[in-house]
Amino acid sequence: MTDVRIAGVGLTKFGSHPERTGRDLFAEAALAAREDAGVSRDDYEEIFYGNFMGELAEKQGHQGPVMAEAAGLDCPATRYEQACASAGVAFRQAVATIRSGAADVVLAGGMERMNNLGTAEVTQSLAIAADELFEVRAGVTFPGAYALMARAYFDAFGGDSEDLAHIAVKNHANAMQNDYAQFHREITVEDALESPVVADPLTLYDACPITDGASAVVLVSDDYAERHGLDAPVTVTGSGQGGDKAALQDRPHLARTPAATKAADAAYADAGIAPDDVDVAEVHDCFTIAEVLALESLGLYDHGEGVGAAARGETTRDGDLPVNLSGGLKAKGHPVGATGTAQIVEMTKLLRGDHGNSDAVPDARVGVTHNAGGTVASAVVHVLEVDR
Amino acid sequence: MTDTGYDEWLAAIADGEGYYLACPDGHGSLPPRRSCPHCGAAELTAKPLPETGEILTFTEVHVPAPNFADEAPYMTAIASFGPVKLTGVVRDLPADEVDLGTTVSVGVGENATTDEQLLVFRPASE
Numbered sequence: 001m002t003d004v005r006i007a008g009v010g011l012t013k014f015g016s017h018p019e020r021t022g023r024d025l026f027a028e029a030a031l032a033a034r035e036d037a038g039v040s041r042d043d044y045e046e047i048f049y050g051n052f053m054g055e056l057a058e059k060q061g062h063q064g065p066v067m068a069e070a071a072g073l074d075c076p077a078t079r080y081e082q083a084c085a086s087a088g089v090a091f092r093q094a095v096a097t098i099r100s101g102a103a104d105v106v107l108a109g110g111m112e113r114m115n116n117l118g119t120a121e122v123t124q125s126l127a128i129a130a131d132e133l134f135e136v137r138a139g140v141t142f143p144g145a146y147a148l149m150a151r152a153y154f155d156a157f158g159g160d161s162e163d164l165a166h167i168a169v170k171n172h173a174n175a176m177q178n179d180y181a182q183f184h185r186e187i188t189v190e191d192a193l194e195s196p197v198v199a200d201p202l203t204l205y206d207a208c209p210i211t212d213g214a215s216a217v218v219l220v221s222d223d224y225a226e227r228h229g230l231d232a233p234v235t236v237t238g239s240g241q242g243g244d245k246a247a248l249q250d251r252p253h254l255a256r257t258p259a260a261t262k263a264a265d266a267a268y269a270d271a272g273i274a275p276d277d278v279d280v281a282e283v284h285d286c287f288t289i290a291e292v293l294a295l296e297s298l299g300l301y302d303h304g305e306g307v308g309a310a311a312r313g314e315t316t317r318d319g320d321l322p323v324n325l326s327g328g329l330k331a332k333g334h335p336v337g338a339t340g341t342a343q344i345v346e347m348t349k350l351l352r353g354d355h356g357n358s359d360a361v362p363d364a365r366v367g368v369t370h371n372a373g374g375t376v377a378s379a380v381v382h383v384l385e386v387d388r
Numbered sequence: 389m390t391d392t393g394y395d396e397w398l399a400a401i402a403d404g405e406g407y408y409l410a411c412p413d414g415h416g417s418l419p420p421r422r423s424c425p426h427c428g429a430a431e432l433t434a435k436p437l438p439e440t441g442e443i444l445t446f447t448e449v450h451v452p453a454p455n456f457a458d459e460a461p462y463m464t465a466i467a468s469f470g471p472v473k474l475t476g477v478v479r480d481l482p483a484d485e486v487d488l489g490t491t492v493s494v495g496v497g498e499n500a501t502t503d504e505q506l507l508v509f510r511p512a513s514e
């Protein structure tokens with residue numbers, strides 16, 4: 001089994017770009033990744049593309065071929081839909097394809113266009129990631145679902161809204177050094193606590209914004225990188241995916257996300273690492289409480305200990321385990337179907353030293369990415385390691 | 389739209405004859421099902437839902453999706469009814485009287501926005 005190396009990465013600036021087409025967004029990210037990789041156009045063998053709500057936002061199904069054209073490539077392209085984990089599963093399939101020997105060079109990425117819809121329509125669109133019969137019809141929105149989990153967490157383990165506010169403050173601070181982030185605005189704990197309630201106990205500043213954007217990654221086999229003398233210091237050493245019941249009501253514990261634990265256990269075993277080996281993490285903080293659930297599911301914190309990590313300064317830029325140095329979904333933005341590979345882009349740059357926040361982790365060797373779909377009915381975890 | 393299995397289940401709850409599906413190992417699930425989501429057993433038997441349930445978690449939603457535009461703010465909760473948990477909208481109970489552990493009964497109401505039937509939790513009569 002060959003190792004998989006990351007040869008190039010690309011992003012659009014995340015933000016509100018309601019006038020830009022999905023194909024234009026993906027083109028920008030894909031061309032940036034291709035330029036970063038410096039791989040011959042003819043060598044691309046397949047495209048793995050994530051998108052969640054293209055039918056609703058652009059009335060565009062069958063997006064694979066559209067995006068292959070946009071990327072300027074002539075190869076098969078397949079779309080993966082797994083809610084907010086769409087690009088994570090696309091990336092995982094790209095890794096598996098290279099490992100199997102079926103291809104030496106592939107492009108993985110994702111795109112989401114959201115702001116051309118109004119807030120109400122976006123809320124409705126995001127809700128389709130929940131169980132239609134048993135959750136959506138009972139008024140469960142995407143923030144509402146995480147609010148149900150947050151209240152269950154506070155009841156089971158403790159913690160409060162102020163702990164969550166510290167996560168928002170941390171991620172906004174981290175985004176200040178990320179040119180691609182949607183927000184470049186520091187906030188205070190008071191700002192977060194005083195922001196309007198979306199679904200109690202979650203307020204506006206507990207929630208990620210509505211984001212348009214795209215991301216892309218060029219993956220190559222170790223052999224290919226060597227033969228072509230590519231500068232590709234980051235290797236994908238672990239990949240794992242986990243699943244859970246679609247509806248919260250069918251899970252035994254409402255404040256745990258075992259799908260992410262399964263994904264992490266598989267990815268760690270694949271990479272031959274333990275949670276202690278992780279130097280830096282990018283996790284799926286669609287809501288502040290989601291960062292807590294992620295840290296605990298990844299084995300980086302015990303259940304009940306993750307909620308205070310940001311307030312204690314452990315996961316901040318200067319902490320022992322910086323989490324979401326990109327700004328996270330909270331401040332970098334969350335173009336749903338692009339987020340999984342956007343995390344890979346951010347982690348690659350953090351590890352190879354060309355990220356605005358690389359100076360916070362100069363000796364980091366092992367990075368972990370955690371991408372979740374819905375209320376973590378799907379989770380994808382990857383381990384990235386850099387040659388040092 | 390007709391959703392066979394689900395529609396009959398909701399109608400039964402409206403008639404006060406709510407049920408869940410039990411597998412031989414005692415796992416509970418809700419229709420439509422052809423196998424137990426917890427263990428895969430194919431033999432499912434309808435059993436009566438407990439009369440009352442207990443709220444496990446809840447949220448007051450202030451930013452609704454369009455299908456609840458005329459309801460906001462509204463309270464959605466997950467409540468345990470024996471071996472199954474149900475998700476519904478809390479009605480006839482002031483927001484400050486909803487808490488973890490609050491005992492509720494389950495019935496059916498109408499969504500003011502869409503006129504669709506929905507699962508509703510109401511205060512359990514003593």
Ligand SMILES: [Zn+2]
Nearest residue numbers: 411415424427
């Ligand atoms: Zn069973």
